[in-house]
Amino acid sequence: MRPEMILHITRKEILSTLRDRRAIISNLLIPFLILPLVMLGLPVFLGGLFERESQTISEIAVVSLVNLPADLRQQLEAQNLAFSEVTDPFSVVESGDYQAAIAIEAGFAEALESGGKATLTLYSKRGNLRSELIASKVENAVRDYQQTIVAERLKAAGLDVAVLTPIELSAVDASSAAERASGSFGWLIPFFIVIWTLAGGQMTAIDATAGEKERGTLEVLLVSPVRRIEAVMGKFLATMLFGLTAALMAILGYVLGGTVMRRFFGAQLGDEGSEIVTLLGGSLSIDLISILLLIISSLLLAALIAALLIGITMFARSFREAQTYVAPLSFILIIPIVGLQFADFFSFSSLIYLIPILNTMLLMDEIVKGSIPLVPLLLTWGSSLGFAAIFLDFAYRSFKREDVLFRT
Amino acid sequence: MIEVSNLSKAFGKVKAADKLNFSVQAGEIFGLLGPNGAGKTTTLRILATLLKADAGSATVNGFDINKESEQVRTSIGVVNGGMGLYDRLSGSEVLYYFGKLYGMKRQAIEKRILELDELLKLGDTLTRRCGSFSSGMKQKIVIARALLHDPSIIFFDEATSGLDVMARRAVLDFVKNYPSEDRAVIYSTHVMGEVEELCDRAAIIYQGKIIAQDSTRALLGKAQASNLEQAFFTIVESSGLVPAVEASA
Numbered sequence: 320m321r322p323e324m325i326l327h328i329t330r331k332e333i334l335s336t337l338r339d340r341r342a343i344i345s346n347l348l349i350p351f352l353i354l355p356l357v358m359l360g361l362p363v364f365l366g367g368l369f370e371r372e373s374q375t376i377s378e379i380a381v382v383s384l385v386n387l388p389a390d391l392r393q394q395l396e397a398q399n400l401a402f403s404e405v406t407d408p409f410s411v412v413e414s415g416d417y418q419a420a421i422a423i424e425a426g427f428a429e430a431l432e433s434g435g436k437a438t439l440t441l442y443s444k445r446g447n448l449r450s451e452l453i454a455s456k457v458e459n460a461v462r463d464y465q466q467t468i469v470a471e472r473l474k475a476a477g478l479d480v481a482v483l484t485p486i487e488l489s490a491v492d493a494s495s496a497a498e499r500a501s502g503s504f505g506w507l508i509p510f511f512i513v514i515w516t517l518a519g520g521q522m523t524a525i526d527a528t529a530g531e532k533e534r535g536t537l538e539v540l541l542v543s544p545v546r547r548i549e550a551v552m553g554k555f556l557a558t559m560l561f562g563l564t565a566a567l568m569a570i571l572g573y574v575l576g577g578t579v580m581r582r583f584f585g586a587q588l589g590d591e592g593s594e595i596v597t598l599l600g601g602s603l604s605i606d607l608i609s610i611l612l613l614i615i616s617s618l619l620l621a622a623l624i625a626a627l628l629i630g631i632t633m634f635a636r637s638f639r640e641a642q643t644y645v646a647p648l649s650f651i652l653i654i655p656i657v658g659l660q661f662a663d664f665f666s667f668s669s670l671i672y673l674i675p676i677l678n679t680m681l682l683m684d685e686i687v688k689g690s691i692p693l694v695p696l697l698l699t700w701g702s703s704l705g706f707a708a709i710f711l712d713f714a715y716r717s718f719k720r721e722d723v724l725f726r727t
Numbered sequence: 728m729i730e731v732s733n734l735s736k737a738f739g740k741v742k743a744a745d746k747l748n749f750s751v752q753a754g755e756i757f758g759l760l761g762p763n764g765a766g767k768t769t770t771l772r773i774l775a776t777l778l779k780a781d782a783g784s785a786t787v788n789g790f791d792i793n794k795e796s797e798q799v800r801t802s803i804g805v806v807n808g809g810m811g812l813y814d815r816l817s818g819s820e821v822l823y824y825f826g827k828l829y830g831m832k833r834q835a836i837e838k839r840i841l842e843l844d845e846l847l848k849l850g851d852t853l854t855r856r857c858g859s860f861s862s863g864m865k866q867k868i869v870i871a872r873a874l875l876h877d878p879s880i881i882f883f884d885e886a887t888s889g890l891d892v893m894a895r896r897a898v899l900d901f902v903k904n905y906p907s908e909d910r911a912v913i914y915s916t917h918v919m920g921e922v923e924e925l926c927d928r929a930a931i932i933y934q935g936k937i938i939a940q941d942s943t944r945a946l947l948g949k950a951q952a953s954n955l956e957q958a959f960f961t962i963v964e965s966s967g968l969v970p971a972v973e974a975s976a
Contacts, residue, residue, distance in 0.1 A: 331824050534812070534814070535807070535811025536813060538807070539811055543828040544797045544828065724777070
């Protein structure tokens with residue numbers, strides 16, 4: 320193997336990809352911009368939505384408004400609710416004419432005054448965010464009103480409200496600063512690294528293999544004195560580089576997105592928005608060692624995925640055919656990613672760190688949360704290297720197969 | 728410069744090259760004449776070390792195709808009708824890319840590009856990206872790429888397919904003037920007239936077999952034909968091989 324030949328082929332593949340506007344947009348711009356957009360757009364949009372809905376007056380349907388006690392009515396109005404009398408609360412909510420409705424039974428106020436129990440029925444649509452939000456206004460008002468009644472009844476009985484809470488449960492968040500900062504959706508980092516490594520390397524891999532076949536340049540390349548292992552390695556390196564770049568751009572966008580959000584848009588976000596940013600891991604700050612470990616893990620993952628991509632796309636006769644081969648790969652990779660968000664519920668044997676790709680995602684999840692587990696780290700890196708070598712060998716063997724090279 | 732002995736290659740049951748024997752001398756344009764699917768491209772791919780022969784042997788510029796494949800590939804240039812180029816690279820970038828693959832230094836590539844510009848009138852094909860080329864412009868860069876490392880032997884495989892009349896004429900004139908005392912050309916085509924115009928000797932290849940090989944004049948004489956197309960049909964008929972159309976019927 321002659322390194323200068325490999326690097327020469329790599330340089331050409333890089334130049335060719337860089338001149339492809341589609342590749343630049345999908346490899347560099349989209350991964351860099353999409354996360355800040357999600358982190359800017361989602362909190363601002365949802366935060367604004369929640370804020371607006373809680374501050375605007377929402378009209379709810381009421382059956383037997385006359386039965387509503389004045390105090391409770393005040394509590395409901397304090398939650399920015401207004402009332403419209405209807406006869407069929409279920410159908411008006413079901414049809415969407417109202418987001419929520421309440422029905423007050425006859426004798427409601429009297430039952431409460433006599434120390435008894437009264438029923439208020441709340442109608443809303445489960446799963447409909449707006450309906451749920453308005454229903455929560457009713458629940459808040461009823462809860463506050465209920466607490467007042469309970470306090471009055473206890474007082475009348477000569478008891479203090481504190482009798483209801485003989486035990487004070489004091490909850491302390493024992494997660495590390497890194498765990499808190501990574502939020503409930505910190506697993507999104509490994510998710511985006513895997514997805515963008517695949518997406519970023521895909522264009523280069525297809526262009527360098529099936530694309531070369533389709534254009535008729537592969538035959539010309541192989542008729543030069545370049546050795547096939549050099550051609551494979553050159554294309555592999557370029558694919559790995561673009562996969563890694565796309566993943567790093569996504570992470571950069573993710574980290575910068577959170578920082579920019581908090582620093583420049585803190586006021587616009589409001590409490591709800593800030594909470595969403597934290598949930599998405601927008602407060603994330605990773606130390607240098609963790610960044611280094613993440614980069615090495617990403618590099619090995621990119622090597623594995625690039626070798627796999629070159630091996631698979633080599634079989635295709637055309638760009639389009641190669642895309643159909645790669646599409647299921649994205650799907651296969653998404654399955655463990657979906658499971659990753661529930662990783663906290665499972666305790667894994669160390670052997671799971673031998674499973675390629677999944678191991679890197681689990682390891683990255685740990686690193687982002689601030690721990691550096693040595694055995695999983697070594698197993699993951701070893702496994703990634705081993706599988707990258709296996710896939711690379713497969714790609715090289717494909718490059719030597721006449722039926723693959725000249726498949727028409 | 729090329730010695731081919733009992734060269735055979737099959738794809739499943741189809742014999743693409745069946746015990747081929749021929750030789751090409753320095754200064755010669757040797758024609759491989761046959762219809763599409765006759766086995767011409769397979770033969771050239773074996774000689775270019777892209778495919779492995781099932782049996783037989785061959786040397787190209789004195790190098791064994793099985794044992795010295797890198798030296799063989801350094802000795803040859805290939806011009807095919809596919810005209811494959813990298814759309815996003817300019818003509819000169821394509822030439823630099825391949826020059827480096829042939830182990831040439833940057834200065835040597837620059838000097839050679841100037842020579843080829845003069846020879847082939849490359850003009851703005853050097854600066855424009857290949858994706859915007861006409862077929863004639865593409866073929867100029869394809870030929871320049873094949874000549875870049877100054878190979879001793881060039882294979883032309885259906886090199887004029889898809890070209891307009893002017894570009895085709897330019898290619899034919901170039902091939903005619905290329906051979907010298909230390910260079911040779913194998914010109915593979917299904918266009919009989921091109922072989923008649925260019926080649927000193929030719930082999931008629933049909934269903935993977937060479938059914939006749941001689942100087943073009945001798946082939947015409949043997950078949951008592953006035954042109955090579957007529958001679959081709961006479962020779963195929965007398966070979967006893969069933970034409971592919973009849974066989975399938």
